Amino acid sequence: MTTMSSSPDLLTTPQMAHPQPLHAASEPEPDDSSSLSTQNTSPGPNPNPTQIPTLLHLSFNQDHGCFSVATDVGFHVYNCDPVREIFRREFGPRGGLGMVQMLFRCNVLALVGGGPDPLYSPNKVMIWEDNESRCICELSFRSEVKGVRLRRDRIVVVLVQKVFVYNFTDLKLLHQIETIANPKGLCEVSNVSGHPVLVCPGLQKGQVRIENYGSKRTKFVMAHDSRLACLALTQDGRLLATASSKGTLIRIFNTLDGSLLQEVRRGADRAEIYSLAFSSTAQWLAVSSDKGTVHVFSLKVDSGSLGNNRSCSASEISPPNPSGISSLSFMKGVLPRYFSSEWSVAKYHLQEGLQYTVAFGHQKNTVVILGMDGSFYRCQFDPVNGGEMTQLEYYNFLKPEETF
Numbered sequence: 001m002t003t004m005s006s007s008p009d010l011l012t013t014p015q016m017a018h019p020q021p022l023h024a025a026s027e028p029e030p031d032d033s034s035s036l037s038t039q040n041t042s043p044g045p046n047p048n049p050t051q052i053p054t055l056l057h058l059s060f061n062q063d064h065g066c067f068s069v070a071t072d073v074g075f076h077v078y079n080c081d082p083v084r085e086i087f088r089r090e091f092g093p094r095g096g097l098g099m100v101q102m103l104f105r106c107n108v109l110a111l112v113g114g115g116p117d118p119l120y121s122p123n124k125v126m127i128w129e130d131n132e133s134r135c136i137c138e139l140s141f142r143s144e145v146k147g148v149r150l151r152r153d154r155i156v157v158v159l160v161q162k163v164f165v166y167n168f169t170d171l172k173l174l175h176q177i178e179t180i181a182n183p184k185g186l187c188e189v190s191n192v193s194g195h196p197v198l199v200c201p202g203l204q205k206g207q208v209r210i211e212n213y214g215s216k217r218t219k220f221v222m223a224h225d226s227r228l229a230c231l232a233l234t235q236d237g238r239l240l241a242t243a244s245s246k247g248t249l250i251r252i253f254n255t256l257d258g259s260l261l262q263e264v265r266r267g268a269d270r271a272e273i274y275s276l277a278f279s280s281t282a283q284w285l286a287v288s289s290d291k292g293t294v295h296v297f298s299l300k301v302d303s304g305s306l307g308n309n310r311s312c313s314a315s316e317i318s319p320p321n322p323s324g325i326s327s328l329s330f331m332k333g334v335l336p337r338y339f340s341s342e343w344s345v346a347k348y349h350l351q352e353g354l355q356y357t358v359a360f361g362h363q364k365n366t367v368v369i370l371g372m373d374g375s376f377y378r379c380q381f382d383p384v385n386g387g388e389m390t391q392l393e394y395y396n397f398l399k400p401e402e403t404f
Helices: 302-310
Strands: 055-060 064-070 072-082 083-090 097-102 108-113 123-128 134-140 147-149 152-156 162-167 173-178 197-201 208-211 217-222 226-234 239-244 251-255 258-266 275-278 284-289 295-296 346-349 356-360 366-371 375-380 392-398
Touching: 055 356, 055 366, 072 097, 072 108, 083 295, 097 147, 108 147, 123 152, 162 197, 173 208, 197 226, 208 226, 208 239, 226 275, 251 284, 284 356, 295 366
Parallel strands: 055 097, 275 356
Antiparallel strands: 055 064, 064 072, 064 097, 072 083, 097 108, 108 123, 123 134, 147 152, 152 162, 162 173, 197 208, 208 217, 226 239, 239 251, 251 258, 275 284, 284 295, 295 346, 356 366, 366 375, 375 392
């Protein structure tokens, strides 16, 4: 096993496998040293594969065409449209994974141990090569890994007060960032080719740090008065959405200059925001919370024109019926901000208190919603008239027999 000290500076650089389309696998024993390693061992298969696993983590891949599920015995990977299981890897009763992150649809995934009986130490990021059914390397740290983000050229690892950025091909450490306490592992990175944009908490409560690696500029934005709860970036990294622990307002920023472009209101009462997601065209923003409601908001900015400091008028990209705008918005500056707020165009009601993750589907005007109970919903919204979304499909990916 080749190792790296947890400065974490790389002492040796294992050869990374070339990403291939998805296929099948199995896995290794963790060690809790602070190192980077290549590995070639695999745990045995789950002796009871029919048992319904406990779900520990859900995440979409970068283009929202697939999603991965981490469980107390391994992981599953699913296609979104049509929804179907692509493959699963189950490692038995000591095979818990707290996090699985895909790299688009290729054979390389990032795994982090979790649950009561983790397969690996939660201080490690394991790079799993599914075609070879093994971990090809690991990144080890002195504290628990809170988040991982992948690009084709970068691996981003989030600890409670640090973010590390590595080159994907040789695992060279490129950047180390200090943050305020970040127990949720908040961090996002753009996914299109070219220089990445990375966002993470700054050093103050409610502050976002924006790293534009192309222009080599760092910007700090005071997004909220209270602590950050959720972040999202457009695919090109030009738009940033933020939510705070209050969960009432969502703010949209230009990452090029840090300016506030739009503010929308989820509701008046406090809520925990679980996920934020931009549509591929950046015309819509979806939000899920512990209130059991998924909201879709209309956005009024054109991310492609931000470099020219030009934003579109609302009529260019918003629905003709401005159902998300309060009828009292003409009184802005006179009445409290609540009455001039921009509200969601469409919504969908789910079970309150359950954690849901939302993304936009590849079908027009659809969202895909994943629940921690194994539920998969595909819903369609009316971009003109708004209102309650229509459920197109339900599937329980942990209990397929309950599908209807």
